[in-house]
Amino acid sequence: MTPPQMRFAPRLPGAAASSRALLRVVRRDRLAAVCMTLLALVVLVAVFAPLIAPHSPTEVNLSSAYLGPSLEHPLGTDASGRDILSRVIFGARASLLGPLGVIALALALGVSIALVAAWFGGWVDTGLSAVIDVLFAFPGLLLAIIAVAVFGVGLTAPMLAIGIAYTPIMARIVRSSALRERALPYIAATTVLGLPARRILWRHLLPNVWPLIVAQSTVMFGYATIDLAAISFLGLGQQPPSSDWGLMVAEGRPAILAGHSAEALYPGIVLVLVVLCVMVLGRRLGDRDDRQLPRR
Amino acid sequence: MSALLELEHLRVTLPAEEGATAVLRDVSLQVGAGEAVGLVGASGSGKTMTARAVVRLLPPGAQVGGSIRFAGRSVLDLDREQLLRYRADDVAMVFQDPRSHINPVRRIGDFLTEALVLTQGMRRTAALAKVTRLLGETGVEEPERRLRQYPHELSGGQLQRVMIAAALACEPRLLIADEPTTALDVTTQSEVMAMLDEVRHARGLALLFITHDLDLAAAVCERTVVMRAGAIVDEQPVARADLLQQTAPASSTSAPASSTSAPAFFTSARASSTSAPACSTSAPEPAVLEVSGLCMVFAGLLAVDDVSFAVAPGASLAIVGESGSGKTTIARMIVGLQAPSAGAIAVLGHLRSRPPRGARERRTRGREAQIVFQDNYSSLDPRQRVGDALGEALDLHFRPTAEERRRRVAELLDSVGLKQEHARALPRALSGGERQRAALARALAVQPRLLVLDEAVSSLDVATQAQILDLLAGIRVATGTSYVFISHDLAVVRRVSDEVIVLRRGRIVERGATQQILTSPADPYTRLLLDSVPRPGWKPRRRAQ
Amino acid sequence: MGRASGEGGGARPTPLRSGVWAGVLRRLLRTLATLLVSSFLIFAALYLSPGSPLGFLTHGHSLSPEAVHSIEAQYHLNKPFFERYWLWLTGLLQGDLGRSTITREPVTTLLSPRIGVTFTLVAMGAFLIVVGGILLGVLAGVSGRRIDAGVLAAVTVGMAIPSFVTATILINYLALKLGWFPVYGAGSGFADRLWHLTLPAISLALGLIAYVALITRAAVRVEMGSEHSDTARGRGLRERLVIRRHVVRNALIPVVTVSGITVASLVAGVAVVETAYELPGIGAYLVQSVTNNDFPVVQGICLILVVVYVVVNAVVDVLYLLLDPRLRRSR
Amino acid sequence: GGGSSSTSTSSSSSPAASPFHPAGVNVTPTTPPASSTVAQVVWDEPYGEPASLDPLKSYALPENTVLSNACDALLRTGPDLKLQPGLASSWTHPTPTTWVFKIRPGVRFWDGHPLTVGDVLYSLNRHLNPKLGTFYTAWVADIKSIAQSGPSEVTLTTKVPDVIVAQMMASGLGTVIEKAYAEAKGAAYGTASGGIMCSGPFQFKSWQTGSQITLTRNPGYWDPSLQPKVQTLIFKFITDATTLTNALAAGAIDGTYEVPIQGIARLGGAGKMYYGLSTNQGILQPIQKTGLSANAKVREALSMVIDRTGIAHTVFQGLAVPELAAVPPDSFSYATQRYQQWYLGVGTPTTPNVAAARKLVEEAGNPKSAMTIGIQQGDSQSAAVATAIQSAAKSIGLNMQVKALPTAQYVELIFSEKARAGIDWTTGNNNYIDQAEPLQVLYYWGRSNSPYNLDGFAEKEVDSLFAQARAQAEPEQRAALAVRALQLWVKPVNNIPLYIYPERLFMNKRITGAPSSFSTFLYYPWAAELGGT
Numbered sequence A: 001m002t003p004p005q006m007r008f009a010p011r012l013p014g015a016a017a018s019s020r021a022l023l024r025v026v027r028r029d030r031l032a033a034v035c036m037t038l039l040a041l042v043v044l045v046a047v048f049a050p051l052i053a054p055h056s057p058t059e060v061n062l063s064s065a066y067l068g069p070s071l072e073h074p075l076g077t078d079a080s081g082r083d084i085l086s087r088v089i090f091g092a093r094a095s096l097l098g099p100l101g102v103i104a105l106a107l108a109l110g111v112s113i114a115l116v117a118a119w120f121g122g123w124v125d126t127g128l129s130a131v132i133d134v135l136f137a138f139p140g141l142l143l144a145i146i147a148v149a150v151f152g153v154g155l156t157a158p159m160l161a162i163g164i165a166y167t168p169i170m171a172r173i174v175r176s177s178a179l180r181e182r183a184l185p186y187i188a189a190t191t192v193l194g195l196p197a198r199r200i201l202w203r204h205l206l207p208n209v210w211p212l213i214v215a216q217s218t219v220m221f222g223y224a225t226i227d228l229a230a231i232s233f234l235g236l237g238q239q240p241p242s243s244d245w246g247l248m249v250a251e252g253r254p255a256i257l258a259g260h261s262a263e264a265l266y267p268g269i270v271l272v273l274v275v276l277c278v279m280v281l282g283r284r285l286g287d288r289d290d291r292q293l294p295r296r
Numbered sequence B: 001m002s003a004l005l006e007l008e009h010l011r012v013t014l015p016a017e018e019g020a021t022a023v024l025r026d027v028s029l030q031v032g033a034g035e036a037v038g039l040v041g042a043s044g045s046g047k048t049m050t051a052r053a054v055v056r057l058l059p060p061g062a063q064v065g066g067s068i069r070f071a072g073r074s075v076l077d078l079d080r081e082q083l084l085r086y087r088a089d090d091v092a093m094v095f096q097d098p099r100s101h102i103n104p105v106r107r108i109g110d111f112l113t114e115a116l117v118l119t120q121g122m123r124r125t126a127a128l129a130k131v132t133r134l135l136g137e138t139g140v141e142e143p144e145r146r147l148r149q150y151p152h153e154l155s156g157g158q159l160q161r162v163m164i165a166a167a168l169a170c171e172p173r174l175l176i177a178d179e180p181t182t183a184l185d186v187t188t189q190s191e192v193m194a195m196l197d198e199v200r201h202a203r204g205l206a207l208l209f210i211t212h213d214l215d216l217a218a219a220v221c222e223r224t225v226v227m228r229a230g231a232i233v234d235e236q237p238v239a240r241a242d243l244l245q246q247t248a249p250a251s252s253t254s255a256p257a258s259s260t261s262a263p264a265f266f267t268s269a270r271a272s273s274t275s276a277p278a279c280s281t282s283a284p285e286p287a288v289l290e291v292s293g294l295c296m297v298f299a300g301l302l303a304v305d306d307v308s309f310a311v312a313p314g315a316s317l318a319i320v321g322e323s324g325s326g327k328t329t330i331a332r333m334i335v336g337l338q339a340p341s342a343g344a345i346a347v348l349g350h351l352r353s354r355p356p357r358g359a360r361e362r363r364t365r366g367r368e369a370q371i372v373f374q375d376n377y378s379s380l381d382p383r384q385r386v387g388d389a390l391g392e393a394l395d396l397h398f399r400p401t402a403e404e405r406r407r408r409v410a411e412l413l414d415s416v417g418l419k420q421e422h423a424r425a426l427p428r429a430l431s432g433g434e435r436q437r438a439a440l441a442r443a444l445a446v447q448p449r450l451l452v453l454d455e456a457v458s459s460l461d462v463a464t465q466a467q468i469l470d471l472l473a474g475i476r477v478a479t480g481t482s483y484v485f486i487s488h489d490l491a492v493v494r495r496v497s498d499e500v501i502v503l504r505r506g507r508i509v510e511r512g513a514t515q516q517i518l519t520s521p522a523d524p525y526t527r528l529l530l531d532s533v534p535r536p537g538w539k540p541r542r543r544a545q
Numbered sequence C: 001m002g003r004a005s006g007e008g009g010g011a012r013p014t015p016l017r018s019g020v021w022a023g024v025l026r027r028l029l030r031t032l033a034t035l036l037v038s039s040f041l042i043f044a045a046l047y048l049s050p051g052s053p054l055g056f057l058t059h060g061h062s063l064s065p066e067a068v069h070s071i072e073a074q075y076h077l078n079k080p081f082f083e084r085y086w087l088w089l090t091g092l093l094q095g096d097l098g099r100s101t102i103t104r105e106p107v108t109t110l111l112s113p114r115i116g117v118t119f120t121l122v123a124m125g126a127f128l129i130v131v132g133g134i135l136l137g138v139l140a141g142v143s144g145r146r147i148d149a150g151v152l153a154a155v156t157v158g159m160a161i162p163s164f165v166t167a168t169i170l171i172n173y174l175a176l177k178l179g180w181f182p183v184y185g186a187g188s189g190f191a192d193r194l195w196h197l198t199l200p201a202i203s204l205a206l207g208l209i210a211y212v213a214l215i216t217r218a219a220v221r222v223e224m225g226s227e228h229s230d231t232a233r234g235r236g237l238r239e240r241l242v243i244r245r246h247v248v249r250n251a252l253i254p255v256v257t258v259s260g261i262t263v264a265s266l267v268a269g270v271a272v273v274e275t276a277y278e279l280p281g282i283g284a285y286l287v288q289s290v291t292n293n294d295f296p297v298v299q300g301i302c303l304i305l306v307v308v309y310v311v312v313n314a315v316v317d318v319l320y321l322l323l324d325p326r327l328r329r330s331r
Numbered sequence D: 001g002g003g004s005s006s007t008s009t010s011s012s013s014s015p016a017a018s019p020f021h022p023a024g025v026n027v028t029p030t031t032p033p034a035s036s037t038v039a040q041v042v043w044d045e046p047y048g049e050p051a052s053l054d055p056l057k058s059y060a061l062p063e064n065t066v067l068s069n070a071c072d073a074l075l076r077t078g079p080d081l082k083l084q085p086g087l088a089s090s091w092t093h094p095t096p097t098t099w100v101f102k103i104r105p106g107v108r109f110w111d112g113h114p115l116t117v118g119d120v121l122y123s124l125n126r127h128l129n130p131k132l133g134t135f136y137t138a139w140v141a142d143i144k145s146i147a148q149s150g151p152s153e154v155t156l157t158t159k160v161p162d163v164i165v166a167q168m169m170a171s172g173l174g175t176v177i178e179k180a181y182a183e184a185k186g187a188a189y190g191t192a193s194g195g196i197m198c199s200g201p202f203q204f205k206s207w208q209t210g211s212q213i214t215l216t217r218n219p220g221y222w223d224p225s226l227q228p229k230v231q232t233l234i235f236k237f238i239t240d241a242t243t244l245t246n247a248l249a250a251g252a253i254d255g256t257y258e259v260p261i262q263g264i265a266r267l268g269g270a271g272k273m274y275y276g277l278s279t280n281q282g283i284l285q286p287i288q289k290t291g292l293s294a295n296a297k298v299r300e301a302l303s304m305v306i307d308r309t310g311i312a313h314t315v316f317q318g319l320a321v322p323e324l325a326a327v328p329p330d331s332f333s334y335a336t337q338r339y340q341q342w343y344l345g346v347g348t349p350t351t352p353n354v355a356a357a358r359k360l361v362e363e364a365g366n367p368k369s370a371m372t373i374g375i376q377q378g379d380s381q382s383a384a385v386a387t388a389i390q391s392a393a394k395s396i397g398l399n400m401q402v403k404a405l406p407t408a409q410y411v412e413l414i415f416s417e418k419a420r421a422g423i424d425w426t427t428g429n430n431n432y433i434d435q436a437e438p439l440q441v442l443y444y445w446g447r448s449n450s451p452y453n454l455d456g457f458a459e460k461e462v463d464s465l466f467a468q469a470r471a472q473a474e475p476e477q478r479a480a481l482a483v484r485a486l487q488l489w490v491k492p493v494n495n496i497p498l499y500i501y502p503e504r505l506f507m508n509k510r511i512t513g514a515p516s517s518f519s520t521f522l523y524y525p526w527a528a529e530l531g532g533t
């Protein structure tokens, strides 16, 4: 027989359920399908960037700066003669990693705080809510700027800061949803059955707030992408020669003056498209969830 | 005299995810001027949809076929202006749930006068005077003050009266009342129905009265039609009390003989369970449940006030009382979901004044007492299959082998009258009754010594109710499980309990043997409560002034 | 049936009007506590920062030890942490935010000319967000599929475009190509300032207009299909009246909250927009001061932004408390 | 001084390629003189807002661009980069360690008070007071005293014989402010609220921090040849290339030095570009005493493989030329031929020689560890240059990283060992020398005890030659010594030369007249020449 600890080991809560929900959304909805495909493509491109990119994103060739589109350079080259397509492709890594980190942090912190607060209630809830309140006093971008002031430029500090800034939002949403869920008799029933708190939290409460979390995370991913791009734009995020899309837009901006808009244009378009798709998917997931819950 | 309202072969189809569903398939009925017609049917049979079709307030995308005629005019052919006048002058609707049908952010006075001012062109002061009078007529105390209040400051009963007053304000010819009392407790229901009846007669209103309670319909209507699955069925309505009477003996003290109602599983498992005391009949056994001086205060509200009682092994105690009297609160305290403000609860002699320490004590307490909740819509984890829910309970308490678990789950499903396929179903795919049975099966899986049933059968149809009650009785005899049975349904109470306590505003007003209380109540409140329950030949009455 | 729950039971206790004020007072106290903790966090964070403010003071030119010492004394660099925090805090209460390590001017002197620009920008952004967002949302909410889908699409795109991208586009087209707006500067005088800040305000607001519009649309949708709206329709009220009296009024409650929070979040967005348009506001100055390690200025600006953010949020909460007679809110 | 500058003042057809200035660029230290008065000129400070207008703290571009018009120094750096008399009507060098400045009579501060020797002494001695924290510490270290030596005469005594410190009397070091005013203001002197009090052609009117500095014409300016023609002179602080270009194109800003290169194409219709002399240069400076960057072979290989022509053509769009030794050739204001000859003979390649460089790297043992170039955040040009260097290093198997540092950290590199940790090289736009004096290069980076000499270069011979040169007042002889020292300094590649570029000046159609040279706009009342076309 499996030891008791093993039996209550947390499975990935609702992962199957939410991927199923995603599939359902995609099957019914052409726009969502298009977005999904696009995002999948971007992720694939990011993962296999070295295989896909025709050139190295950092390979400078000063004699071939500002080339127009050609077979060799489908999107042309930038001020240093680097291949813009390759930079955009590698930029997917730099640009998606940050938001992923943000979401991971906001999820881990926010969901734990929320579940613990909702479950234990009383002074635990009061204390954690106070923490959430204080965190809530800092808009994401501002916290990121402070983090840069303290820890210096780069990806890590703004990413952590925005993750922390998103934590209270996630925590509030999850907490209220968990409180609502917690008040329902099925949770009471599991308590009366004698299930340990850990199991109730992981196997019953979390899976039921999970769709909301997924929808929220998706939308947050969109915002995190924009916020991190803004930080890069301000020169406080990733630094040259990174191919972060926000940074590329910022770097490419002066070249527009001289009529070379490609370096700013393409990463800008990809950035907007990715955010757009993520937002559309997030909203659809949220909608979907409402319809799916039993009518009460 | 031709009918005021005439529905002929009314069909309504609603757009659904795949194709369209016919919500109403074939509805034909007539309401004469000044006539009261009852429309009865199970939940989801299409009663509300019929009412909405009459005022052409169907969900977007609805397709309507057949005809609706009001005073000879075809309602479906009215143009926009005519439709507005028709709604404003001819029909009025009292909706099912007043709390959600009255704008929560506008004052009561605003709600009441809105139609008068905006559709009848009445001056506001005149309108206010009129609705004040109407409110008084419908039995709302201090009507002037109410006008300045917001909906949430009124009780459900008061709000329902406001809704009726609003419907009467424009002096319609036909009043459609959609389950106007479902949300109310029996005593209030009786009052509201009496008021409605009075007002209708006084004004010669035609009434289409929608309810799922046949006795209630019979009490106020001249004629009753029955609806099932979107169509009027041409059959004589059956009173549910009769059904209960037929299928089960009136007294539960005599053991129900059928061995099938208590499956082998319960007896065998209980016998093998070492922690549970043997079920013997030896005389001075300690009470399974002992409650003394129990109090519960919610933000200044004394919800439970000094309640004491005991339940002996194998006994069944019923708690009755109007809505809000504290029944559920007591139930929750017994199983430890809520800590009492004062007083003591002991189950099998173990005090439950503090939360359980550690997993072992949790489990022990789980085996001592279980509960089946009032609200079947959410008493099961919406993401857990029924079989898994049962399996989880079994795993926790008995650690069966996979084989054993499967067998026991099958037995449990069988015993509550569920099919084996239901093991794989998610709660959302179950009907209300099926969900309730699954919840019951989960509670039974633990083989508790005490089972608290909070309105556990109220949402079931009569036949299923009878079956479950049989099962409960069987288990009680076979295993000596004790019950605390909460219900407002006196017929059910009569059938399952030996003893009754009557609760009013958190206090016990009367207690005693079931038979005695139900037949000759001593307390006036108990009498009122009994009088308010619709039954054949019953008439709603206003509370004695 | 399932609805026969305790919900409809006995009359609820009538909430006293004083209940509202108690709520307001509680919110106020919580806000103050939050602000105090935030001020501590801001101070502590920058205290922990590795770089020394001395670094920039000398512009990379070496400094004599005496000069270093006098600077340290002037900026309390040699005092223990809590004493420095205390000095800073008590200074704050007297309107003293310390001195910039770079210009050696009082931070308040440095910020006062910049705050006007930022304030106007935020006010204009807030106006655009509230008016534009709510109008678009109501339009989408009450209209048929076509208009709804159109607004929805526009709004979603608007939400996905970062403000620095719109800034580039707007300057290039509306300011340079068409010459409708100035390409640079914050203007002087009221009308001129509004004219100068129009494009920045649009950049600032665009994504958030979209957000408010979405929320408004959803709220309007809910209220359009709400049962109490149906009651009004069933009583023969014209659709126009139903929308005005029941849909918009009720939808306003969540919308006010969201608009408020959104407007509050503008204070962070100004950093990006002011930098993109090179406006002399405190947002751009914050970014500049961060790169210059001018900690007193960073602390001062962060504090101002956080105070505005927290206070606006608190005001919105109170507004909500007053707007919704049900007062059934437990955060 | 003596000798002619390397510039051609002819503005005929576009000049042919030269190793000193880009082909097609007409370098003129002056612009067509102004012929009319103008009510207002809005000028930009592309490096941002000054931190202070106190000469003690004005040792950077933004401060001096403004200050040079408001406050007179003893000397000026003229458009041809040669020293001119300022508040000192003449100066002599009686002994190797003394400099005597004759203070011009009849000069008045803006408030009407006469400028006295007392003010001069007060101003100059402020730098010697360690409590006040001058930014000119390195220079002050060589000054022994500044004292009155006659009724209108001031004597500067240096610790060692030194000609170059006297040249610095054209900078903040020699700037004169009103004693009474400065004492009254105390620490607030030079701040936006404290203001300043000087005698320059433009007087300080207001400083709205974050937004602008406003100067107005000083009607009583003492120099008849530099009577300002602009009534109000406003400085804005736009740093973003795009915004600045747009503002210039739209006429919101009238002119600026250091015009953003990418924007020049856009400015055609709005006004005119001018190119001037410059003592600025782009170098790759090693800042560690140990590690790979200290390895002579690695340095040489790197220097060999950098595509200087590419950088000049692409990053600077043809507005720069490769630098052949880490001394800006426009600084060859005397003994020009001797210096130029040396400069052209150093032999730094302008296009990459990968094969030879590879060999050197091999000889160095094919090092695998990484080096890092630190650049200033937001300096897009240096970022592009660093990226090009990174790519070049990669081509010979060297691992080079680029790290952008916040301004504060970047400037800290110079004096904080801690800040330097992990950074091997830096490149940026702040490696200019203040005066057209090649010796300043050695003063900063060549002598062993300079605080700016970060890689620990120490060569006794260089030190001794430098000491002799700085003592030598005679230009040709000084140049001879300087060239010998420089040669020793550049031999084991030290600062790696990258590019030089003429100063870029833009004035719109309305205005003209400003001199176009770098360090003239820092140490000369350039705006007094500005006026209507």
Ligand SMILES: Nc1ncnc2c1ncn2[C@@H]1O[C@H](COP(=O)(O)OP(=O)(O)OP(=O)(O)O)[C@@H](O)[C@H]1O
Binding pocket: B014, B023, B041, B042, B043, B044, B045, B046, B047, B048, B049, B050, B059, B096, B212, C001
């Ligand atoms: N807006 C809607 N869209 C789609 N289906 C609906 C909608 N409203 C009701 N239905 C479906 O129509 C059927 C009839 O619903 P209706 O509300 O008329 O039932 P009812 O008889 O009033 O039940 P109850 O007693 O529970 O009120 C049900 O199956 C219900 O699920």
Ligand SMILES: Nc1ncnc2c1ncn2[C@@H]1O[C@H](COP(=O)(O)OP(=O)(O)OP(=O)(O)O)[C@@H](O)[C@H]1O
Binding pocket: B298, B299, B301, B303, B321, B322, B323, B324, B325, B326, B327, B328, B329, B330, B374, C004, C005, C006, C007, C009, C010
């Ligand atoms: N968590 C709570 N907070 C505040 N008041 C509560 C809470 N739970 C119950 N009450 C109040 O306590 C009283 C008793 O409620 P309870 O649910 O026990 O009634 P009930 O007898 O079960 O009614 P019903 O028949 O409607 O289920 C009611 O007035 C209810 O509003």
Ligand SMILES: [Mg+2]
Binding pocket: B047, B048, B049, B096, B178, B179
């Ligand atoms: Mg209904």
Ligand SMILES: [Mg+2]
Binding pocket: B327, B328, B329, B374, B454, C005, C006
């Ligand atoms: Mg109850």
